[in-house]
Amino acid sequence: MTELPMRERELLVGRSVARREDPRLLSGRGRFVDDIALPGMLHAQFVRSTVAHAELASVDVSAVREVPGVVAVFTAEDLELGDIVAQLGRPLSEFVPTAMPVLARDKVRYVGEPIAIVVARDAYAAEDGLEAAKVSYATLPPVVSEEAALADGAPLVHAEAAHNTLVDVSLFATDGIDQVFESAPCVVAVDATTGRQNALPLETRGAVAHWDDREEQLVLHTCTQIPHQVRTVTSRSLRLDERAVRVVVPDMGGGFGQKCVVGREEIAAAAAALRLRRPVKWIEDRKDALSASFLAREQHYRARAAFDAEGRILALDTDVVCDMGAYSCYPFSAGIEPLMASAEMPGVYKLPAYRVRGRAVTTNKAPTAPYRGVSRPQYVMVMERLFERAARELALDPVEIRRRNVITDFPYTGVNNITYDPGSYLESLNLCELLVREEGWYEKQAAAAAEGRHLGIGYSCFSERTGYGSAAFAQRKMKVVPGFDISEVRMDTSGAVSFTTGTMNHGQSHETTMAQIVADELGLDIAKVRLHQGDTDRITYGFGTFASRSITIGGSAVRLAAAKLGEKLCAIAAARWGITPDEVELGEGAARRRAAPDTPDIPNAPDLLTYEEIADIAYLQAHLLPKDIEPGLSATATFDVFNDGTFSNATHACVVELHAGTGQVEILRYVCVEDCGVAINPQVVEGQCRGGIAQGIAGALFEQVTYDAQGEPSATGFMDYKVPTAHEIPDVLIHHLETPCAFTETGAKGAGEGGTIGAPAAVLNAVNDALRPTGVELDHTPITPETVHRALNSTRNSALNRELSS
Amino acid sequence: MNTDPVVTHPQLQLITLDVNGEQHEVVTEPRRTLVDVLRHDLRLTGTHVGCEHGICGACTVLVDERPVRACLMFAAQAEGARIRTVESLSDDGGGGGGGAGGGELNDLQRAFSEHHALQCGFCTPGFLMLAEGFLAERPEATKEEIREVVASNLCRCTGYQTIVEAIDACATARRGACANPCDSSAGKEH
Numbered sequence: 002m003t004e005l006p007m008r009e010r011e012l013l014v015g016r017s018v019a020r021r022e023d024p025r026l027l028s029g030r031g032r033f034v035d036d037i038a039l040p041g042m043l044h045a046q047f048v049r050s051t052v053a054h055a056e057l058a059s060v061d062v063s064a065v066r067e068v069p070g071v072v073a074v075f076t077a078e079d080l081e082l083g084d085i086v087a088q089l090g091r092p093l094s095e096f097v098p099t100a101m102p103v104l105a106r107d108k109v110r111y112v113g114e115p116i117a118i119v120v121a122r123d124a125y126a127a128e129d130g131l132e133a134a135k136v137s138y139a140t141l142p143p144v145v146s147e148e149a150a151l152a153d154g155a156p157l158v159h160a161e162a163a164h165n166t167l168v169d170v171s172l173f174a175t176d177g178i179d180q181v182f183e184s185a186p187c188v189v190a191v192d193a194t195t196g197r198q199n200a201l202p203l204e205t206r207g208a209v210a211h212w213d214d215r216e217e218q219l220v221l222h223t224c225t226q227i228p229h230q231v232r233t234v235t236s237r238s239l240r241l242d243e244r245a246v247r248v249v250v251p252d253m254g255g256g257f258g259q260k261c262v263v264g265r266e267e268i269a270a271a272a273a274a275l276r277l278r279r280p281v282k283w284i285e286d287r288k289d290a291l292s293a294s295f296l297a298r299e300q301h302y303r304a305r306a307a308f309d310a311e312g313r314i315l316a317l318d319t320d321v322v323c324d325m326g327a328y329s330c331y332p333f334s335a336g337i338e339p340l341m342a343s344a345e346m347p348g349v350y351k352l353p354a355y356r357v358r359g360r361a362v363t364t365n366k367a368p369t370a371p372y373r374g375v376s377r378p379q380y381v382m383v384m385e386r387l388f389e390r391a392a393r394e395l396a397l398d399p400v401e402i403r404r405r406n407v408i409t410d411f412p413y414t415g416v417n418n419i420t421y422d423p424g425s426y427l428e429s430l431n432l433c434e435l436l437v438r439e440e441g442w443y444e445k446q447a448a449a450a451a452e453g454r455h456l457g458i459g460y461s462c463f464s465e466r467t468g469y470g471s472a473a474f475a476q477r478k479m480k481v482v483p484g485f486d487i488s489e490v491r492m493d494t495s496g497a498v499s500f501t502t503g504t505m506n507h508g509q510s511h512e513t514t515m516a517q518i519v520a521d522e523l524g525l526d527i528a529k530v531r532l533h534q535g536d537t538d539r540i541t542y543g544f545g546t547f548a549s550r551s552i553t554i555g556g557s558a559v560r561l562a563a564a565k566l567g568e569k570l571c572a573i574a575a576a577r578w579g580i581t582p583d584e585v586e587l588g589e590g591a592a593r594r595r596a597a598p599d600t601p602d603i604p605n606a607p608d609l610l611t612y613e614e615i616a617d618i619a620y621l622q623a624h625l626l627p628k629d630i631e632p633g634l635s636a637t638a639t640f641d642v643f644n645d646g647t648f649s650n651a652t653h654a655c656v657v658e659l660h661a662g663t664g665q666v667e668i669l670r671y672v673c674v675e676d677c678g679v680a681i682n683p684q685v686v687e688g689q690c691r692g693g694i695a696q697g698i699a700g701a702l703f704e705q706v707t708y709d710a711q712g713e714p715s716a717t718g719f720m721d722y723k724v725p726t727a728h729e730i731p732d733v734l735i736h737h738l739e740t741p742c743a744f745t746e747t748g749a750k751g752a753g754e755g756g757t758i759g760a761p762a763a764v765l766n767a768v769n770d771a772l773r774p775t776g777v778e779l780d781h782t783p784i785t786p787e788t789v790h791r792a793l794n795s796t797r798n799s800a801l802n803r804e805l806s807s
Numbered sequence: 808m809n810t811d812p813v814v815t816h817p818q819l820q821l822i823t824l825d826v827n828g829e830q831h832e833v834v835t836e837p838r839r840t841l842v843d844v845l846r847h848d849l850r851l852t853g854t855h856v857g858c859e860h861g862i863c864g865a866c867t868v869l870v871d872e873r874p875v876r877a878c879l880m881f882a883a884q885a886e887g888a889r890i891r892t893v894e895s896l897s898d899d900g901g902g903g904g905g906g907a908g909g910g911e912l913n914d915l916q917r918a919f920s921e922h923h924a925l926q927c928g929f930c931t932p933g934f935l936m937l938a939e940g941f942l943a944e945r946p947e948a949t950k951e952e953i954r955e956v957v958a959s960n961l962c963r964c965t966g967y968q969t970i971v972e973a974i975d976a977c978a979t980a981r982r983g984a985c986a987n988p989c990d991s992s993a994g995k996e997h
Contacts, residue, residue, distance in 0.1 A: 020923070026925060027928070028897040029894045033855070033929065038847070124843075202929075203929045205857075255963050287859055507927055508927030510926070695967070696963070718858070718862070726967070
């Protein structure tokens, strides 16, 4: 690494500054939603549907009220709440809006759908109450797969959605693409599916709601990534002015997208608190979190790609169907997965011709939410399978075929009308391969093959759009267009700084990384800087945290606001000294005169004014301020990305060994070369990569929610839903490249999702590499031991066949 | 207004729990789990509930110095045992945590922070108590043994690598401190 000049080395941005959230989290002083206890607080549980699809014949909760400890029970009829409706601004031929009632009315559409809320003196009594509820169902035939949903004459999950189709878009169709396929020397196809997953934050969802008489506000403590949008929906559903709802988010035990949609239970809990005028707590148990909470990821791709004889991709034709489950989630709608896949599938490759159809179908399964990476783990997997298959057909090295296709000239505008900002697509690929070679994995693979063992090496290349500004989301035609962020930076009379962000930390270290940005901008000790987030009364507005937008967009707003405050500090100091603001510089907690003092009008003025002294003037000695400077020290700034966004990129490599006896896939090595622009805190970036890769491996090898023919979910506990442990997740070597981003204030691009995006493709390609002698190729995740075992047995069979026939 | 549970519930018992060296008397139902009593009755909320069926380990506490899933144990079963929660690790002990900064972190907690072995921090108390109990029992543990033990709990953020590294670094440092003539101050760190 090159030696930095002295001044730059003093900056906090770029350094692995110790996390400021750690001491409280390590000593048990974190405050999560279930840690909140209010006087007179009651506890809620939900009567949930036990069938996947039915008319509600009757809901009799009279016996529930007789259960000791139960205080109240409410059905949809009792609460009369407004429905949650997610919208896209698209014609009905492309998008069908559907309503998600807070509590089921008339009909249930998945096992676990909430029907009534039971409120009791404690959670145990509330659970006792559930057993006394009598719900009778007039069952309807359930729709439990994408194929069944689209079949002619399929039962309808929502009467208004013909063919169970909520979204049907064909965003791109290059003229002449069919002729390209007809004349191409090499055409490969995959029929790829990915399993339904649970984002699975360790802290389940939950809420504590109470009415504050003094503020005339409903206060809703809940673990959400999007506090302001939860406020909007809660106030509309309860028919309150929006200012009469305050959403407060305490520490949050992960979210990964599952908590970036508005759930029904927190609104029902708020309604119960309003009715009873007592605090009501609801904490989701793990059984509900696994089966009835928001799920994700179940997609089916039928994709074809045409290549020339040198392995250059000529055309891509894809049909993707996403199984969105029973309801369209707010605010993203059922469009989230098919629109993401359709818009971005070409990924890091130069693609001349593209046709895509993206659909979202509704089924009688738990509804889906975005999950870390959204569609990109899947379409990257499909793209990478297509390249691997073409490489085999054309007898090319798998890395070489990628090298011939990745975008190298920036800015590059793709066939999907996206302009990619500069990245290190080729450099990361080359370096990743080099790191794998240097560790001798190719030799180890050859040696293993000689011993009859099955070692495979797989790669994946991808980019991820991170800085989704309003412009990029507006293209989706969402009715709620996220994009900008607002930050306020305020200095108090002690010279200490509080600042806000509209993003919402749930493990990404915002308290540290954003404070690094402010401390650098103002030249202030980081201990004097404190972030506030997750309170709709304290933060003007925000879209929360998803799509790796916190540092790119939130961090940029923070930096701009800090810079504005810095300007005011300079202006006040300059006025004191009778000089111009550009003659003042900030640093080490003080304003200084750049040149030697030469200010006859204020003879006793010092060369230096500490922030405390400036703040004293701004608040307590405001008569000293010139007329054009307002008292007080606060500044607000907004930031947005007005082009197609910013793109982090990476190459992942995975080495696996397949065990013939058990079909187990063991990961021997994992290498990641990532480029998220300027890394504000490299240790935090590495943490995001490692955690993301673990979740990607989980999707590749372990986790899946399946349903039986009646729509009963298989995974209701951790015995069935296999979350990988330290046994299954390998150590990961991470190498950083840094292509600073021109579109953000910090040069950062965002690092939250890349790990999860790259891992499934790298693992699947490695497994397929290990299976190469068998001739079997797998295009489905999770890859089960049974599949691998069967594939390896086919080796023996074909070897045996060869022996017999020779 | 709801009536007081002490009056209305037929099945209540008085139990005495020794938590972080303090005696607590609790009136509770026999079915109430240890983790619920610690969190909601004693307000020691550092111990978390992740799954309520003994797999994720977020509720791990020490019972007579051994790691135990507090969601699988009834509070009544813990009578007569010494219970330690995450609140006992910092030097102010007992979960007092007074003042803005709270107590000094112990060496294991500091190792977690130095190695970025936590992100959202929800599973962290469980991992800390797991490691605290394990290292007391096997101070000579190898990194591989530590990985085995770390595999008993679930973390969704870190990918585990840094948790293993933090515990290994702490174990190594403790052994280093003991390898020197074992004076009282080195022993006290443990």
